[in-house]
Amino acid sequence: MNRIQPQVSGLSSEFFDGCNEGVLRLQHCKSCKAIQFYPRVFCKVCSGRNLDWVNASGKGNVASFTVVRKALTEGYKAPYIVALIDLKEGPRMMSNIVNCEPELVTVGVGVRVVFSAWSDTLSLPVFELSNEK
Amino acid sequence: MISLRGKVALVGAADSRVGIVPDLDANELCADAILLSLADAGIDKDQVDGLITCNSMSKPMLYHAEAMAEYLQIFPRYCFAAGAGGGTTFSILHHAASAIVTGMADIIVIAMADCLSSGLSREQSLLVQSSTGHPQFEQPYGPTVPAYYALIAHAHMAKFGTLPEHFAEIAVACRAHAIQNKTAQMRDPITVEDVLNSRMIADPLHLLDCSLVSDGGAAIVMTSAERAVDFPHPPIYLLGVGEGHSHEHISQAKSLTTSAARESSKQAYAMAGLGPKDMQFAQLYDCFTPTVLLELEDLGFCKKGEGGPFISSVGIGPDGSLPVNTHGGLLSHCHPGNPGSMFALTESIWQLRHSAGKRQVSNANVGLLHAQGGIMSSHTTLILGRDAS
Numbered sequence A: 001m002n003r004i005q006p007q008v009s010g011l012s013s014e015f016f017d018g019c020n021e022g023v024l025r026l027q028h029c030k031s032c033k034a035i036q037f038y039p040r041v042f043c044k045v046c047s048g049r050n051l052d053w054v055n056a057s058g059k060g061n062v063a064s065f066t067v068v069r070k071a072l073t074e075g076y077k078a079p080y081i082v083a084l085i086d087l088k089e090g091p092r093m094m095s096n097i098v099n100c101e102p103e104l105v106t107v108g109v110g111v112r113v114v115f116s117a118w119s120d121t122l123s124l125p126v127f128e129l130s131n132e133k
Numbered sequence B: 001m002i003s004l005r006g007k008v009a010l011v012g013a014a015d016s017r018v019g020i021v022p023d024l025d026a027n028e029l030c031a032d033a034i035l036l037s038l039a040d041a042g043i044d045k046d047q048v049d050g051l052i053t054c055n056s057m058s059k060p061m062l063y064h065a066e067a068m069a070e071y072l073q074i075f076p077r078y079c080f081a082a083g084a085g086g087g088t089t090f091s092i093l094h095h096a097a098s099a100i101v102t103g104m105a106d107i108i109v110i111a112m113a114d115c116l117s118s119g120l121s122r123e124q125s126l127l128v129q130s131s132t133g134h135p136q137f138e139q140p141y142g143p144t145v146p147a148y149y150a151l152i153a154h155a156h157m158a159k160f161g162t163l164p165e166h167f168a169e170i171a172v173a174c175r176a177h178a179i180q181n182k183t184a185q186m187r188d189p190i191t192v193e194d195v196l197n198s199r200m201i202a203d204p205l206h207l208l209d210c211s212l213v214s215d216g217g218a219a220i221v222m223t224s225a226e227r228a229v230d231f232p233h234p235p236i237y238l239l240g241v242g243e244g245h246s247h248e249h250i251s252q253a254k255s256l257t258t259s260a261a262r263e264s265s266k267q268a269y270a271m272a273g274l275g276p277k278d279m280q281f282a283q284l285y286d287c288f289t290p291t292v293l294l295e296l297e298d299l300g301f302c303k304k305g306e307g308g309p310f311i312s313s314v315g316i317g318p319d320g321s322l323p324v325n326t327h328g329g330l331l332s333h334c335h336p337g338n339p340g341s342m343f344a345l346t347e348s349i350w351q352l353r354h355s356a357g358k359r360q361v362s363n364a365n366v367g368l369l370h371a372q373g374g375i376m377s378s379h380t381t382l383i384l385g386r387d388a389s
Ligand SMILES: [Zn+2]
Pocket: A029, A030, A031, A032, A033, A034, A043, A044, A045, A046, A047, A048
C-alpha cells in the first residue's frame, strides 16, 4: 500500500516540479517581498496578486515534532517522525524527519531538506538533522 | 450588536445510550436522542419548528438535517446541518440562539450522533478523522489525529516546561468524574502512572491521553426565555457566547501554544459580565489531554504557560476547586466524534438543574463550556446559568 499522494494542481505544480528537480520552491510576492507557503492565489501579507517563485535554502529548524508509533495506514511504517519545520525564509511546513533516531530530535534543532520518492513520478521534501543551529 | 444574554434557554436535554451501541446506526441514534429530548422538554415533535444537526462519519447523508426531519416527520421552517468538527455543537448553539432572537424559529432542536465504534472499522475511523489535514501539504506525511495534537503538546513542553505528568493528571481527573457517572464508557480508576505506562501512540501522547472511540448521540431543545418558563424543568439560560476561528491546518496556526479560545472566551465573558472566577465548573474539550491544558490557560483560568502547575495545585477532579468535565469528558465518558461536546452540554444542563445526582457540583449556578474543532482551529465558548440575569 502506498503512502498518501498529494494531488498536483496547476498552481502548486511549480512547487512539486521543484521537488522532482531537488529544489524547494516557495511563492514570493513581487510587491511586498513576502515569502509564503502553501501556495495561494494571492499574497497573504499584502493581498497582492503578483506572485512568482524563489528557491529556498532548504534549511530550517524544528518548531515541533512527534514520533508516530501507530501508523496512519499500512503505507507508513511506524515509528516515523512528523514535524513542523520553520524554514529559514519564514514559512512553516509539515514534513517528516528521516535518517535519524527519534531520540535525537528536539524542538529547535536544525534540519535541511532532502527529497524522497513518494511515487514513480513524484518526490516530496523531507528533512534530515543538520549540524547547524 | 444585539446581546444574546439571557434571551434564550435550554429546556430539554437527553443522551442516547453511549459507548458501544451496535443495534442502532448513527441516524437512528440521532432520532432516538431527539425523541428523548422532546420527552424531557414535555413537548410533541409537531411543536419543533427548527432543527440543526451535524452529519455523521459512519452513515453520512448529503442533506442530513432535511433527512432527519423527514425521518421524524417534522416540518420545520428553519433546518440545516453544520460541520466544524468538535466545535460544531456550541457554534450551532450560537446560531440557534440568534435564530430564536430574530424570529427564524421558536423551538429549535439541536441533535447529533455518530457510531465511530460500531459503524466504522478502526482503520476507517482513524483515516476519516485525520483527513482534517491538508491534502497536499500535510496528509502525505502520515500524521494521525493524535500526532497533530502531539505537535501542540511538544511545543508547549518545550516553551513552558510542561510535563507528561501534567497531561496525565487531566486523564486521571476525567476518569475520577466518570467513575461517578454510570453512563460513562470507562469507569475503572486510573493513576498518573497508568497513563504514563500506557502504550505510546504519538510522543508524548500515550493511549490514555487520547479520547475514546464510541457510538452515541444527544439532543437539546432550545427556546426563548419568555417561553422557557412554561416547560417542566427549570430553564437553563445562555449568558454568554463567543467564537474564534484561527486556521484549519495546524501548520498554518499563528501559534502552537495559544489558541483562539482567547478570542472566543473574551466575547463570552463580556456578554455574560462574568469572568473565570465566577464559574463553578468547566466542560473543556478533551479530545487529547493537552487540549484541556491549553484551554485552561486561554480561557483565563490561569496564566499562559502555567496550565500544568494549575492542574496540580487547584485540582480539576471531583474534589478540585474547578471540576472539569463532570461527566467524564471525551476521555472517559464517550467520544463519537463530532457529537462529542453534546454530552458536555447535556451534562451542564443537568448540573445547572441540580439533577446530576452523585456527581452534582454543589451550588452550581454558572458554568463554562468550551469546544474546539479541527486541530485547535475553530473555538466556541458558552456560559450557561440557572438565572437569566
Ligand atoms: Zn505581498
